[in-house]
Amino acid sequence: MSRTSAIVWGAVILAGVVVVCQGAHQDWELQRSGDGNQMRFTVKKFEPGHGKWSSTFDTPFQRFRGLSLDTVDGGGKAQFEYVQDAGKLVCEGGFRWGRGSGSFRFVPNPRFASELKSLGYDVPPDEALFSMMLSGISLDFAREAKEAGLQTSIEQLADLQRAGVTLEFIRDARRDGYSGLSARDYIDLHTQGVRTGFLRELKDAGYDLSAQEVISLQVQGINGEFLRQLKSYGLHPKASELVQLRVQGVTPQYLEGLQAAGYSDLSANEIVSLHLQGVRAEFIQAARDLGYRFTPRELVELRNNGVDAGYLRRLHESGMRTLSAMEITKLKQNGVD
8 A cells, every 4th residue: 555545544544533533422401390399301422333322310400500490491501510429410501491401521529439439339430420320329328228238239229229229128128037138139029019018927927038939929919918817727838839829819718718617727739729629618618517527639529520518418318428528429420319
């Protein structure tokens, strides 16, 4: 390649670099969010080679220093700062018709990084500080998370904050005996609507479950009252069996009927089998009143062969009072009525 060609190609590459650099920008948009002092803030970044990124969230107007509501509503040029513990956005631009836009630059807070290090967290790079600033991670949150015994990274702190997990939720869960939960566990529990009251009820009922098992029970609508009913019948099924009872429609009333008929020592699988096969508590009670003590398997077999309480009474009244379940079934199958 000639020297002239090299110079030309060098100029082209340099021009391309200049264009790329000129294309990078960081923008903001701001407007009121409903009533009160809440503002809807949008932060956007574009970097050639990395694409576009944006985040929109509502935040109190007090977070914006150097900005007046008169400017927001009436319009005009604006220079202000959006301030959080991790740093601030220095914003320039203007407002028109209640909407503002412009450019910003991020200024990290060195004290924030220093305090995180003293608390035992890794020192975050500026990009991580930028994300923490947008997430609103405060030093108080980081400090109290450590005091609550939660071992987590700064990235997980941001995830907790974004998911709405509060320190009160973490402290209450630990107080109720859930001390080994991870940040992901807390996020999943909170997202699925699990409240610490339910965690306490599970512990009171003798259950020591993982976060995913707790969520499975929550999704199926299992509550403290259902657990207390099971406990009153002497039942303490596994978490998977709890879900099975609930999914198959076994109610506390059905359990109460079984108990009244003398079947208070059944396993969860036996209860589900009776319920699915249509063995009603009334039938079991009637058989009990006539002196029968059938096993769950025998009750299912009788039910499947059309034996009901009326048939048992007719046999009893005819003097056949000591028949086994198998004998009763054979009589029914052979048309003896």
